[in-house]
Amino acid sequence: MTATDDLPEALAAIVEDFTAVPAADRLQLLLEFSRDLPDLPERYADHPELLEPVPECQSPIFLVTEVDGTGDDARVSLFFSAPQESPTTRGFAGILHEGLDGLTAAEVLAVPNDVPQRLALAEAVSPLRLRGMAGMLARIKRQVAERAAVAGQHPA
Structure with a gap:
């Protein structure tokens, strides 16, 4: 088994x-993900109270999941709010968005918790920043588990 065999296809490709x-180029790659993070849709931009903060992150970041359907086959959509002046945090959010958005609830819930460590960024970013990404993943998985249990539940 390789380091990506247990990851969804998009997330495996990112890893x-x-x-x-x-190693010297990994931070630049992270910055590319920062620039690619989509803006919040109006329903969240106008209602930031619907997003959950991630206090493990050094920078202010908020996220919310939407789950379309119930059970393992429910489709997941991810939304993040992170300031432009926090490129590392935005980069981690961008990775999670690109790697997990559109997957089924079962696929998201099966993502191993050590994904942040698999990115080989330990030399480029602090362990505290990697814990921030782990905090984002944990919140995503918890929200997906809660929402997949209730038909088509959206926070807005």
Whole structure:
């Protein structure tokens, strides 16, 4: 088994991209994900109270999941709010968005908790920042588990 065999396809590709580039280039790759993080849709931009804070992150970041359907086959949508001046935090959010958005609830819930460590960023970012990404993943998984149990539940 390789380091990505137990990951969904999109997330596996991201991990492979990070581990394939020299350590010096990984921070630049993280910044690319920061720039690609989608803006919040109006229903959340106008109602930030609907998003959950991630206090493990050094920078202010908020997230919310939507689950369309119930059970394992319910589809997950992810939304993040992170300031432009926090590129590391935005980058982690961008990775999780690209790697998890659109998956089924079962696929999201099966993502191993050690994904942040698999990105081989330990030399580029502090352990505290990696814990922030782990905090984002934990909240995503908890929200998905809660929402997949109730038909088509959206926080808005």
